[in-house]
Amino acid sequence: PLIQMKDIVKTFVTPAGRFMALKSINVNFYEGEFVSVVGKSGSGKSTLVNMLTGIDRPTSGEVQINDTYIHQMNESNMARWRGRNLGIVFQFYQLLPMLSLLENVMLPMDFCEMYAPEEREERAMKLLDMVGLADYAHQMPASVSGGQQQSAAIARAIANDPPIIVADEPTGNLDTQAADNVFHIFDELTRQGKTIIMVTHDNNLAERANRKLLLADGEVVNETIASTLPLLTHQQMLKATKHLETQFYAPGEHIIHEGQFNDRFYMIARGLINVTLNQSDGREMQIAQMGPGQYFGEVSLLQSGRATANVQVAYESPVEVVALKHNTFRELMDEAQAMREAINRVVHERLAHNTLIRQGGQAN
Ligand code: ADP
């Protein structure tokens, strides 16, 4: 990983007492990834990204970026390191109002001295051109739109060609079209090899990133649970996260055997599984294939306990699943009406499908 956050705890001391904004966060970010960070207001998104930028420090735990331990650096080393390694984009742009857009973009280059003085203006123009502001270079921030100010702020963030860009609600103050434009700039930057971590409230934008990191109450929700069971509340997702087991299976391996007891609810994190039915001639007939974001095991958990089909890993590649034990699954079903209804519908459909296929099989 390019960035490793290990056991990050952040406690704030307030007049009302101690408040734990991050509760032992473990996350990795990989080179070239575009990760969106989502979660309700107050869930710890800003606190988390502030640990990456060094704007704030963890109470305990480690932040490692490449070979550098961010949490150990003093202020002046931090400022130097940040200048070359990180581009930071804020919700309210924070351009200097008395400098033109061009001068704003040149400022970090003057500070960092990575580019020779005579190169800086040309580079700043190139960056402004890249974000669609070539014609506005000499305008003052107040004379252009919010979206244009944010585009200029992104150009400024990448002035010293940092490998990582961290943006906290960069589109929070923009209309849909300007937000879309900002997203496109980030998307283009990931194509150029940058790693981008973007906090956002906008679920549409969040979905379009490579990966979504969902925070709830200062903890990370398991991605597979969040994408497979979107009808759960964030609290319920977090509860499921704390009870899950991650399991790996080899190509061709059986996860569930028809007729045997099953006591797990499985969600596919990676790879493909085949659902098959035993036939009277001893062979298995494939009735479905499933991949990431889909689940199995619920039919037996909600019916007799015995599996009504085989679930076998496809031969192409191994499978990673996250599994919930019977009792955790039952509790979630009791608590979460919308999920319960959705899963019950799926159970009915799957059972009806199996019956249809078995009848067809007999007719042959
Ligand atoms: P988000 O960005 O997801 O809205 P934050 O990371 O800003 O959430 O905040 C997480 C929690 O930590 C909130 O409950 C917030 O009130 C609290 N918090 C953040 N910064 C401070 C601070 N400097 N002092 C006390 N509490 C803070």
Ligand code: MG
């Ligand atoms: Mg925030």
